[in-house]
Amino acid sequence: EADIYQTPRYLVIGTGKKITLECSQTMGHDKMYWYQQDPGMELHLIHYSYGVNSTEKGDLSSESTVSRIRTEHFPLTLESARPSHTSQYLCASRATGIGGEQYFGPGTRLTVT
């Protein structure tokens, strides 16, 4: 079934650790996005990509980095996690063309102790 997958779903790590949040989609979408969201709050765009080897920073400053080596894969990396990074991270992808529907993954809930 075409969908967006995120792993892990929950992660508790200590300060200073390097982590990578995985996002994969089987929808064939060129456009992919990462959002940071505290529960029930605003969706903050932190990174996006319009295709392979294309990545841009979003509207919210983030200490994370992303890569897009394959169309279906858009991982997000935190080199040194801090308690301020505690949040939910949502991956999304969007169909090509004006007005294409955007789909969200189930999210990764990150806690940095």
Next chain:
Amino acid sequence: GENVEQHPSTLSVQEGDSAVIKCTYSDSASNYFPWYKQELGKRPQLIIDIRSNVGEKKDQRIAVTLNKTAKHFSLHITETQPEDSAVYFCAASGGSNYKLTFGKGTLLTVNP
């Protein structure tokens, strides 16, 4: 860039009443306006969208209206039910901009 404002931030209604959430946008080039519903602990899901060549769209109890001149669009939910309780987000995008700009969300509570 685009700026989307959403009101109200919280809305409480009695079951069976109607609920209206309003959004305004700033970029006249925007031509796509989706609405997302996010239940507690779940991912946002698209419930309805409208493109700029249409003034109104309905899907059962949900409708969206768009006023391009005034640059605002609204979500209307009729005959609300407790399962409509969630956070609702409006968004806008258009032109060569494939990013959705989201409003800050409305927490809708439907009281039985």
